[in-house]
Amino acid sequence: MSKLLIVESPAKAKTISKYLNGEYDVIASVGHIRDLPKSNKKAIDIEGGFIPHYEVSKGKEKIVEEIKHKADKADEVLLATDPDREGEAIAWHIAEAAHLRKPKRVVFYEITKEAVEDAVKHPRGIDDDLKQAQEARRVLDRLVGYDLSGLIWKKVRYGLSAGRVQSPALRIIMEREREIRAFKSHPFWIISADVETLKKVSFTVVCEEEPTDKKIVDKIVATAEKAGHEKKWFVKDVKETDVKKSPRPPYITSTLQQSASSRLGFAPSRTMSIAQKLYEAGHITYMRTDSTNLSQFAISQIAKVVEKKFGKDYVETRAFESKSKNAQEAHEAIRPTHFDLESAGGNDEQKKLYQLIWRRAVASQMKDALTLRTKVTANIKDSSEIPDFSITGSQIKFPGWLLGDPASRGDDVELPKVNVGDSLELRETKVEEKQTEPPGRYSEAGLIKELEKRGIGRPSTYASIIKTLEDRGYVEKVNKALVPTDTGDVVSSFLEDNFPTYISDGFTAEMEDKLDLIADGKQEYAKTLKDFYKPFLKDVKSKDKMDKVTNLGDAPKEFKCPVCGSDMIIKLSRTGKFLSCSRYPDCEGSLTMDGKEIKKDEPIGTDPQSGLPIFIKIGRFGPYVQVGEKVKGKGSRSAPKPRMASIPKTKDPSTVTLKDALTYLTLPRALGPHPETGEMITANVGRFGPYVVHQKDFRSLKNDDVYTIELPRALEIFKEEKKKRGFAARKKKS
Numbered sequence: 001m002s003k004l005l006i007v008e009s010p011a012k013a014k015t016i017s018k019y020l021n022g023e024y025d026v027i028a029s030v031g032h033i034r035d036l037p038k039s040n041k042k043a044i045d046i047e048g049g050f051i052p053h054y055e056v057s058k059g060k061e062k063i064v065e066e067i068k069h070k071a072d073k074a075d076e077v078l079l080a081t082d083p084d085r086e087g088e089a090i091a092w093h094i095a096e097a098a099h100l101r102k103p104k105r106v107v108f109y110e111i112t113k114e115a116v117e118d119a120v121k122h123p124r125g126i127d128d129d130l131k132q133a134q135e136a137r138r139v140l141d142r143l144v145g146y147d148l149s150g151l152i153w154k155k156v157r158y159g160l161s162a163g164r165v166q167s168p169a170l171r172i173i174m175e176r177e178r179e180i181r182a183f184k185s186h187p188f189w190i191i192s193a194d195v196e197t198l199k200k201v202s203f204t205v206v207c208e209e210e211p212t213d214k215k216i217v218d219k220i221v222a223t224a225e226k227a228g229h230e231k232k233w234f235v236k237d238v239k240e241t242d243v244k245k246s247p248r249p250p251y252i253t254s255t256l257q258q259s260a261s262s263r264l265g266f267a268p269s270r271t272m273s274i275a276q277k278l279y280e281a282g283h284i285t286y287m288r289t290d291s292t293n294l295s296q297f298a299i300s301q302i303a304k305v306v307e308k309k310f311g312k313d314y315v316e317t318r319a320f321e322s323k324s325k326n327a328q329e330a331h332e333a334i335r336p337t338h339f340d341l342e343s344a345g346g347n348d349e350q351k352k353l354y355q356l357i358w359r360r361a362v363a364s365q366m367k368d369a370l371t372l373r374t375k376v377t378a379n380i381k382d383s384s385e386i387p388d389f390s391i392t393g394s395q396i397k398f399p400g401w402l403l404g405d406p407a408s409r410g411d412d413v414e415l416p417k418v419n420v421g422d423s424l425e426l427r428e429t430k431v432e433e434k435q436t437e438p439p440g441r442y443s444e445a446g447l448i449k450e451l452e453k454r455g456i457g458r459p460s461t462y463a464s465i466i467k468t469l470e471d472r473g474y475v476e477k478v479n480k481a482l483v484p485t486d487t488g489d490v491v492s493s494f495l496e497d498n499f500p501t502y503i504s505d506g507f508t509a510e511m512e513d514k515l516d517l518i519a520d521g522k523q524e525y526a527k528t529l530k531d532f533y534k535p536f537l538k539d540v541k542s543k544d545k546m547d548k549v550t551n552l553g554d555a556p557k558e559f560k561c562p563v564c565g566s567d568m569i570i571k572l573s574r575t576g577k578f579l580s581c582s583r584y585p586d587c588e589g590s591l592t593m594d595g596k597e598i599k600k601d602e603p604i605g606t607d608p609q610s611g612l613p614i615f616i617k618i619g620r621f622g623p624y625v626q627v628g629e630k631v632k633g634k635g636s637r638s639a640p641k642p643r644m645a646s647i648p649k650t651k652d653p654s655t656v657t658l659k660d661a662l663t664y665l666t667l668p669r670a671l672g673p674h675p676e677t678g679e680m681i682t683a684n685v686g687r688f689g690p691y692v693v694h695q696k697d698f699r700s701l702k703n704d705d706v707y708t709i710e711l712p713r714a715l716e717i718f719k720e721e722k723k724k725r726g727f728a729a730r731k732k733k734s
């Protein structure tokens, strides 16, 4: 009897077949095999009940044929794609595309021998509710994206887009940005005093008030120093308190992404792809979950590890209350499958992430930490002229779970032993001027926390929300902060003005809840989509007549049109905001935001080869140089396109000289034929930066200059092993 088991990833297939002793032929679909046709609304039959029409993804025809062929001969076909809605949908697509008869579905929340053996003994059918919940998300996102983007193209700028869940996230970032812009900072002062005990132990106490008036500061300092000369400083109070700190629950998707971002500096999408690999290799439980639950088996395993490693006194098993939104699917928290493995993973980043997961899960079953917090207060004897000065220290009395998760343990701050009433010698006072600061921008970790708090997104979506905002150029990561770009600002403002409901927290969270209900079989697919889509489409259509948003407000008065001297207004181009003459189109004068003149359509020189003028232009993919003008009107279709070349991102377009332009125009450069194949090797710049190519083998240029690189160096680059892009990183595209 032959049995076929289908998963989505080759790595997972490898791990599983190891456990099934050759009983099953395990093959991988390598991700999705079908999808909606690209940017085509007709792919969804709205009238017929929002029925999506899928097509087999390009390059997947072969694997579908292979599955069909093998399934025909098999007595049993098991679909073992990932245990969530997306996995359920992939299983369904495989069954549909390969015309499987009575396929069975199994799920592995962890890929261990026991779990796999147990799961194949308990197969079920494909869960239509789960699959429909995934389909509803996909269809909804496609329709909203299509209609909203279409409107934004017309009303703001061609090529922009907006999505259902990214837009609320962008709004949250923009709201913070406006708070920052509106913030008015003011000074305040921190006053501190270095004091010394009779035993010559010195420490620093800080004034508990932070005055905002320099006069008050001077008065406090003068009084403090006078009292110092008179030897009147003393220990007014010593207060000790015990503080208990409990361990945090084991990781769920959102908290893992947050810790990996703040502690390891991993972007959420990177964290997910690393976690996927750890899961597929059998090291951790499934990484998309919002349940903090641990199985009884896991808890007893952790207890054993804690006892062995730290001693019996450190064990305290606990259950964490789960606020899981997908109660039906979420199984357990993210935890190691084998707790005796303190280190696991195939490379450094996997090991680092595994260690986070191991420590957090283990610490969750340990005793509270006990800290002694000490506060020493100092002031002037028999006086109430100045505020108290104080210092706080803390010392761990019992580390408890902090031993299991040492990164959570702060530094001890030890204070000198002093008693109430002790005299203190004042050595010096210090005054430091500070400025109040605006609220901080969101980090990736902070944004995920915020989204989760507001009920926007699910374990499967946080990473892709942030990635999409960055990919579209709406948000840039600067250090750790997510900073909205001009384009992000304009798109968000447009949506906030015109579709406040659809991008509100409440509406988005409610929609997520509805998708959960579909997954639970408690809400109907077609009705949910219809209830959403009919009023939405009406709303979008009602904006069809509105004016194009071109004016982003008046420019600061000091900027005047370089051509006619009129006032200017702020507008948006591909590369960001710029200032345009208020008399446009009668006057085409324009400036950069910091007031440099943008010389439009005035050639920077003449091409010595053709004698044609060379222009600087701004296009879809940024600034570029162009030789000659495009032929407009009659005959333009057959006319040859002018030669163009990108201006490197690092170059300010307003500083491009004729010599620079001629250098840029040398691309694409033919470097010479490859000695083995005789095929030409070419250097050029593409969407993802400079590269060399030989027979469709593209290699990014990191340290080499695309304008000067020669054939021998290019050959060296082709000899290097090509960097593989992770399968798992590209697989999920919910």
Ligand SMILES: [Zn+2]
Pocket: 561, 562, 563, 564, 565, 566, 581, 582, 583, 587, 588, 589
């Ligand atoms: Zn003008």
